[in-house]
Amino acid sequence: MFAFAASRLLQAIPVLLTVGLISFALFAFVGDPVTILLGQDHTEAQRLEMVHRLGLDQPFFIQFAYYIWAALHGEFGISYRLAQPVSRLIAERLPATLELASAASILAIAIGVPMGVYTGIHRERWSSRLFMAVSLIGVSLPAFLVGILLILLFAVSLEWLPSFGRGTVVPLTSWWTTGFATWSGVRALILPAVTLGLFQMTLILRLVRAEMLEVLRTDYIRFARARGLTDRSIHFGHALKNTLVPVITIIGLQFGGLVAFSLVTETVFQWPGMGLLLVQSVAVADIPVMSACLLLIALVFLTINLIVDLLYFVVDPRLRASRDP
Amino acid sequence: MTPLLDVRDLIVDFPTRRGVLRAIDRVSFDIAPGEVLGFVGESGAGKSLTGAAIVGLLTWPGRIAGGSVHLTGERIDTLRPDRMRRIRGRRIGTIFQDPLTTLNPLLRIGHQLTETMLTHLDLTATEARRRAVVWLERVGIPDAPRRIESWPHEFSGGQRQRVVIALALCAEPDLVIADEPTTALDVSVQAQIITLLKTLTRENGTAVMLITHDMGVIAETADRVAVMYAGRIAEIGPVAAVIRHPAHPYTDGLMGSIPTVKHKAERLRQIDGSMPRLDAIPAGCAFHPRCARAFDRCLIDRPGLLAAGATQAACWLHAPEAPHG
Numbered sequence: 001m002f003a004f005a006a007s008r009l010l011q012a013i014p015v016l017l018t019v020g021l022i023s024f025a026l027f028a029f030v031g032d033p034v035t036i037l038l039g040q041d042h043t044e045a046q047r048l049e050m051v052h053r054l055g056l057d058q059p060f061f062i063q064f065a066y067y068i069w070a071a072l073h074g075e076f077g078i079s080y081r082l083a084q085p086v087s088r089l090i091a092e093r094l095p096a097t098l099e100l101a102s103a104a105s106i107l108a109i110a111i112g113v114p115m116g117v118y119t120g121i122h123r124e125r126w127s128s129r130l131f132m133a134v135s136l137i138g139v140s141l142p143a144f145l146v147g148i149l150l151i152l153l154f155a156v157s158l159e160w161l162p163s164f165g166r167g168t169v170v171p172l173t174s175w176w177t178t179g180f181a182t183w184s185g186v187r188a189l190i191l192p193a194v195t196l197g198l199f200q201m202t203l204i205l206r207l208v209r210a211e212m213l214e215v216l217r218t219d220y221i222r223f224a225r226a227r228g229l230t231d232r233s234i235h236f237g238h239a240l241k242n243t244l245v246p247v248i249t250i251i252g253l254q255f256g257g258l259v260a261f262s263l264v265t266e267t268v269f270q271w272p273g274m275g276l277l278l279v280q281s282v283a284v285a286d287i288p289v290m291s292a293c294l295l296l297i298a299l300v301f302l303t304i305n306l307i308v309d310l311l312y313f314v315v316d317p318r319l320r321a322s323r324d325p
Numbered sequence: 326m327t328p329l330l331d332v333r334d335l336i337v338d339f340p341t342r343r344g345v346l347r348a349i350d351r352v353s354f355d356i357a358p359g360e361v362l363g364f365v366g367e368s369g370a371g372k373s374l375t376g377a378a379i380v381g382l383l384t385w386p387g388r389i390a391g392g393s394v395h396l397t398g399e400r401i402d403t404l405r406p407d408r409m410r411r412i413r414g415r416r417i418g419t420i421f422q423d424p425l426t427t428l429n430p431l432l433r434i435g436h437q438l439t440e441t442m443l444t445h446l447d448l449t450a451t452e453a454r455r456r457a458v459v460w461l462e463r464v465g466i467p468d469a470p471r472r473i474e475s476w477p478h479e480f481s482g483g484q485r486q487r488v489v490i491a492l493a494l495c496a497e498p499d500l501v502i503a504d505e506p507t508t509a510l511d512v513s514v515q516a517q518i519i520t521l522l523k524t525l526t527r528e529n530g531t532a533v534m535l536i537t538h539d540m541g542v543i544a545e546t547a548d549r550v551a552v553m554y555a556g557r558i559a560e561i562g563p564v565a566a567v568i569r570h571p572a573h574p575y576t577d578g579l580m581g582s583i584p585t586v587k588h589k590a591e592r593l594r595q596i597d598g599s600m601p602r603l604d605a606i607p608a609g610c611a612f613h614p615r616c617a618r619a620f621d622r623c624l625i626d627r628p629g630l631l632a633a634g635a636t637q638a639a640c641w642l643h644a645p646e647a648p649h650g
Contacts, residue, residue: 219426225382226421227441227492228414237440241431317476318430 008309012302017068019298023291024067028060030287036080076292081284086292089277091175094296096166097266097273099179101258103189104197109251112201113240116208121235123213131205138202147195147268154191162188164270192269196262200254207250211243218242244315252308256301327398328355329532330379330500336391337371337378337556339603346603348374348387350556353630356500361526361533363547363564365540365579367600370553372536376502378402379534380417381409397499415445418493418531420522422505424485428477434461434488435473438495445496460491464521483514487521494525500532507542519546540583544568552576555600555611562636572633573640574616610641618642 027033034050042050051057055066070076076086115135119128155163167188170181179185215221216239224234263275270276274293281289313320337349349371356362364372377383379394381402394402401412413419421427429437438457442448448456454473461469464487466480477485486506493501503522507515523546526533535547543550544564551561552575560573571577581594598615601607607614613623622641633643 219421219423220429222382223419223421223427223489223492224429225410226380226413226419227444228410228412228496229440229444230410233440233444238429238432242429316431318478 004313005306005310008306012306015302016295016298019295020068020071021064023294024064026287026291026294030285030290033287036285071292071295076295077288079281079286079289081281081286081289086288088175089289090274090292090296092177093272093274093277095172095176095178096271097259097262097275100189100192100196100262100266100271100273101255103193104200104258105251105255107193107197108200108204108254112204113208113247116205117212117235117240119205120209120212120216121231123209132209135202135205138198139206141198143195143199143264144268146198147191147265150191150195151268161191163191164188166272192265192271195268196258196265200251200258203254204247204251208243208247211246212239215239215242241315245312248308248311248315252304252311253301256297256304259300260297329358329360329397330356330534331395332375332379332392333395334392335375335378335394336389337374337383337387338390339387341386344604345390347390347606348556348603349378350606351392352553352556352558353392354551354558354561356532356534358499359527359530359532360549361523361535361547363543363550364534364536364553365538365543365550366553367538369600369603371556372538372553373504374556375553376419376504376534376536380413380419380502381406382413382419411445414441414493414498415496416498416500418496418498418501420486420489420493420501420503420506423509424482424489425509427489428485428492430477433474433476434480435475438473438488438492441492442495456495460495461488463525464488464491482510483518486510486514486518490518490522490525494529494531497529498531500534501526502534502536504536505538506535507539508537515542522546540568540579552579555606556603557611557639558630559612559640560633560636560638561630562638566635570634570636572636572638572643573612574618574642575612576638610639 033054034047034056038046038050055063058066074087076090078084079086079089082089115131119131122128151163154161162184165188166179167184167186168182169177169179169185171177179189221234221239224238229238259274262273263279265271266273266275267279274296277289278293280286281293332355333353335349335352336347339346339348352371352375354362364375366372374383374387378389381404383389389402392402393400396412396416401409404412428434435454435457438460439450439453442453442456443450446453458469458473461473466472466484466487477488480488490506506522507518510518519542522533525531535543537543547564549562550564550567552559552567552573554575560567560571560576562572567576568580571580575596578594578596582596584593596615601611601614609625610616610619610623610628613619616623620641626641628639628641628644630637630639631643633640
């Protein structure tokens with residue numbers, strides 16, 4: 001298992017280098033940093049001086065090496081737009097996004113898995129058919145529409161929940177602020193988390209249901225029934241466990257997706273997270289922020305993939321046997 | 326004496342869009358305590374379905390459409406699902422064909438054994454565990470106290486079938502339905518498994534309904550044998566009588582197709598044609614289109630089981646007024 005984890009970590013290095021290359025290439029191909037920094041009016045001498053100071057006269061791969069070296073030390077340069085270190089900007093925004101994505105995931109799993117099991121076991125019941133019909137809406141409605149509808153209903157008409165922001169946040173460390181600690185923070189989290197989690201929830205529901213239907217047809221479930229085990233044990237002890245491998249895969253990938261692509265939800269709710277930062281940066285071509293976000297998202301995906309791979313070992317003893325003698 | 330299992334005029338239907346398919350048509354037989362009743366027939370003759378109908382595990386949309394099943398005098402085919410569940414495993418055990426797929430791959434075999442016992446018997450967890458080790462020893466798994474912690478994939482096919490037998494017998498049922506218990510195994514292992522099944526059921530006084538298409542297994546193991554054809558019992562009687570003096574032309578054909586050591590035939594006899602499909606079962610005797618000795622009555626009337634020497638055969642040749650006696 002340790003060897004497997006180590007080999008996976010080694011495989012992650014070329015992936016990160018490739019993503020680093022792409023995010024580095026942004027500087028070269030999206031706008032000219034010298035012009036951006038000096039403005040329109042500058043002399044040729046000033047330009048050459050700036051090119052030299054920025055190291056842009058060095059060969060491409062030397063520049064790339066500098067970039068990677070800096071990135072390894074958490075240095076991503078200065079935001080063009082906010083004139084602040086990118087690392088600090090991201091550190092301020094990351095907790096908001098992670099909290100939102102976690103809340104959305106937990107919501108999606110807590111509702112999606114039991115409903116998937118239910119609709120898989122009782123597929124003939126009208127309530128299952130109703131869940132499936134409603135879940136179709138969840139899969140097909142875009143997040144911005146769901147968010148706006150939720151705001152309209154719960155924030156504007158009923159005035160139960162706030163429509164934007166994180167509410168009152170409490171600092172946990174120098175840069176990590178949490179919204180979980182105050183009532184206002186939790187209230188502010190509800191609508192964005194529902195919006196972000198709705199799609200994952202319906203996806204998990206449908207996946208768990210399909211896997212349950214598959215597993216309930218297997219011989220070992222028939223044999224479990226033939227041994228007179230209780231329905232509860234058959235469904236949750238025997239069947240659900242066998243659906244977990246694909247479900248874990250999807251939940252993991254989706255969590256990466258939640259972190260990476262929460263920008264729509266964050267924009268709708270003005271949630272001060274990475275997504276909103278990325279959207280604002282793209283609008284003004286704030287390349288240092290964009291490239292740092294790109295690298296970070298790649299890192300998040302790789303980390304989650306590693307966790308998912310390790311979870312397979314926990315769930316399925318056959319993998320332990322074949323890979324780790 | 327009341328028989329252990331008494332099946333009367335059992336009918337199993339499969340409603341389909343194009344009409345109802347009758348897979349089991351008025352099958353009647355009984356099994357005495359401790360008796361081994363073999364079931365032979367071609368694929369699709371309804372042997373396995375009969376077994377599944379008895380334990381209430383027909384796959385949807387199959388259903389019992391008529392007849393009755395009594396277990397020691399108590400009618401069990403109309404029991405509520407939860408009452409029936411308590412009979413499965415506890416009163417009637419089941420052994421399936423393919424040991425590679427009948428064990429849950431994600432649960433240790435010790436867990437599967439103790440869970441089955443704890444569901445049906447009033448035991449402490451420690452006692453169940455002790456018995457699980459004893460059962461593994463009884464079915465011939467070496468090093469049982471350690472192997473109880475193993476996963477199913479760590480056993481060979483033959484060993485897994487031994488574990489399946491332990492699982493089917495561990496709640497001490499009065500009857501075991503063994504559905505092709507050796508078909509998926511190596512020829513070299515088949516005999517061992519049959520011997521094991523014979524020994525254990527004899528020790529416990531367990532009756533066996535042995536479903537197979539291997540006449541050799543029946544000859545060696547069963548007290549009586551029922552020959553099935555197109556969802557009906559063609560002939561039923563003591564094994565020796567059915568093998569030496571088959572009374573039904575179909576049984577006769579079956580016996581003729583088995584090579585014997587004494588008579589080295591150049592070619593084995595075969596029955597021309599094939600078993601009818603469920604949607605095209607002929608009127609009268611289902612076998613008449615393939616029967617060389619069919620006469621007028623066979624085309625119109627369906628024969629019931631008639632006394633024919635030591636056995637009973639569903640064939641008009643054995644009616645008192647039959648033309649050829």
